Amino acid sequence: METFGEFSGAGCFCSRPESILTRGGNPLRGEICVQGAKNSTLPLLAAAVACRGETVLHNCPELTDVHVSVRILRRLGCRCTRRGKTLVVDPDGMTRCDIPHELMREMRSSIVFLGAILARTGEASLSFPGGCEIGPRPIDLHLSALRKLGVEIREEHGCLLCTAPHGITGGFVSLAFPSVGATENLLLAAATGNGTTVVANAAREPEIVDLARYLNQCGARIYGAGESCVIIEGVRALHGCEYTVMPDRIVAATYMAAAAVTGGTVLLKKVNGSHLLPVLSAFEETGCVILQSGDELLIRAPERLQPVRHVRTMPYPGFPTDAQAPVMVMAALGDGTSIFVENIFESRYKHAGELNRLGAKIKVEGKVAVIEGVPELSGAPVSAQDLRGGAALVAAGLAAQGETQIMNPQYIDRGYERFEENLRSLGAEVYRI
Numbered sequence: 001m002e003t004f005g006e007f008s009g010a011g012c013f014c015s016r017p018e019s020i021l022t023r024g025g026n027p028l029r030g031e032i033c034v035q036g037a038k039n040s041t042l043p044l045l046a047a048a049v050a051c052r053g054e055t056v057l058h059n060c061p062e063l064t065d066v067h068v069s070v071r072i073l074r075r076l077g078c079r080c081t082r083r084g085k086t087l088v089v090d091p092d093g094m095t096r097c098d099i100p101h102e103l104m105r106e107m108r109s110s111i112v113f114l115g116a117i118l119a120r121t122g123e124a125s126l127s128f129p130g131g132c133e134i135g136p137r138p139i140d141l142h143l144s145a146l147r148k149l150g151v152e153i154r155e156e157h158g159c160l161l162c163t164a165p166h167g168i169t170g171g172f173v174s175l176a177f178p179s180v181g182a183t184e185n186l187l188l189a190a191a192t193g194n195g196t197t198v199v200a201n202a203a204r205e206p207e208i209v210d211l212a213r214y215l216n217q218c219g220a221r222i223y224g225a226g227e228s229c230v231i232i233e234g235v236r237a238l239h240g241c242e243y244t245v246m247p248d249r250i251v252a253a254t255y256m257a258a259a260a261v262t263g264g265t266v267l268l269k270k271v272n273g274s275h276l277l278p279v280l281s282a283f284e285e286t287g288c289v290i291l292q293s294g295d296e297l298l299i300r301a302p303e304r305l306q307p308v309r310h311v312r313t314m315p316y317p318g319f320p321t322d323a324q325a326p327v328m329v330m331a332a333l334g335d336g337t338s339i340f341v342e343n344i345f346e347s348r349y350k351h352a353g354e355l356n357r358l359g360a361k362i363k364v365e366g367k368v369a370v371i372e373g374v375p376e377l378s379g380a381p382v383s384a385q386d387l388r389g390g391a392a393l394v395a396a397g398l399a400a401q402g403e404t405q406i407m408n409p410q411y412i413d414r415g416y417e418r419f420e421e422n423l424r425s426l427g428a429e430v431y432r433i
């Protein structure tokens with residue numbers, strides 16, 4: 001299509017919704033700085049509410065989910081200002097403890113405000129969170145855990161009315177599943193609780209460690225974050241602090257997958273290699289060479305990708321469900337068969353059908369996807385249906401022959417900062433039209 005270049009990110013004045021257009025075939029080459037982690041920034045912004053005094057948060061990515069958090073903070077009465085990648089939250093003028101339905105629905109992470117608001121005011125009123133439709137995402141574990149800490153929760157007309165009439169008490173909470181969000185809510189609520197809280201079967205994700213480090217820097221006493229048993233000794237109050245968000249391990253894995261499927265060589269800067277350990281073995285299995293030094297990681301693709309024999313998504317330190325879609329693009333181009341088992345979310349294979357439109361051979365049955373690798377993909381119109389699946393389709397488009405149009409890029413904007421611009425800096429032909 002000759003008009004491709006004319007669209008180059010200039011925007012278009014028609015009423016059609018936006019999409020991303022790729023012309024595949026260019027191996028990605030060059031270097032890129034990895035953004036701060038969305039899944040860390042969002043709970044950290046919520047946590048700022050639990051403190052007295054300013055939080056200065058560096059390395060905050062510019063994402064729609066972050067904008068939603070800022071809207072929630074402002075609605076609560078906090079002052080938020082952004083200077084480049086630094087967000088300053090001043091919660092001292094906080095006047096409200098309720099979040100309206102429209103904001104709750106915008107993203108999953110809105111639920112983490114529950115623990116933070118309770119810690120600050122002892123009451124909160126909000127509804128159920130939204131977020132990507134990747135299967136049922138109940139909040140029963142959040143609510144039962146908070147009840148164990150003395151929070152009374154009533155559900156009325158889709159609204160959760162929460163109060164802690166005797167303050168947040170310490171307690172022993174054993175999570176039936178190591179839920180990331182429930183663990184975050186527990187850390188937030190218990191940090192200023194009366195007494196000590198023990199969380200068994202806590203989530204161990206690096207983002208939990210980042211939240212605990214921030215809270216400890218604000219005066220909390222949290223021990224064992226990153227392990228299954230976390231101990232939180234309640235303190236009287238938290239103060240603000242200056243903190244830098246950890247690098248986004250899923251965004252790093254996505255750029256790595258894009259480099260791998262295009263036969264490229266990319267140096268990722270500002271990464272934490274230890275957070276990527278669960279995915280590195282999959283990359284190595286495909287024949288990619290990975291070299292690490294300090295906070296830099298180089299990936300070099302082989303002539304032909306090998307299959308990723310077996311990917312089973314699991315809570316950290318297992319293979320992350322958020323990296324399943326990008327890694328599946330590598331498997332789709334592998335020289336053989338790969339088997340994936342998605343254990344965390346019930347509907348997290350929506351990208352598989354779209355990859356098949358590009359010529360992939362993927363069969364999904366329940367939790368299992370069988371991927372027969374093909375030598376090449378060919379461009380076609382496809383539709384993003386969730387955040388990581390959408391980013392994976394862009395990576396696939398960069399590897400496919402000809403043009404691929406990816407509809408619904410708003411999902412991708414939830415988690416990838418300047419995605420097309422970054423990919424273009426690596427030599428990709430990719431534009432927002």
Ligand SMILES: CC(=O)N[C@H]1[C@@H](OP(=O)(O)OP(=O)(O)OC[C@H]2O[C@@H](n3ccc(=O)[nH]c3=O)[C@H](O)[C@@H]2O)O[C@H](CO)[C@@H](O)[C@@H]1O
Nearest residue numbers: 039109136137138139140141142178179180181322344345
């Ligand atoms: C903003 C953020 O950090 N999002 C991440 C977080 O989501 P999130 O915090 O929503 O994920 P959870 O760890 O809570 O959910 C994992 C599983 O537990 C189930 N569950 C969870 C809570 C609950 O009360 N009841 C229940 O049954 C969920 O339906 C899901 O099947 O961790 C997920 C799993 O690593 C990641 O994919 C998301 O990117």
Ligand SMILES: C=C(OP(=O)(O)O)C(=O)O
Nearest residue numbers: 108109131132322387388
């Ligand atoms: C699913 C994700 O996010 P959320 O939990 O915010 O929907 C994700 O980050 O991949």
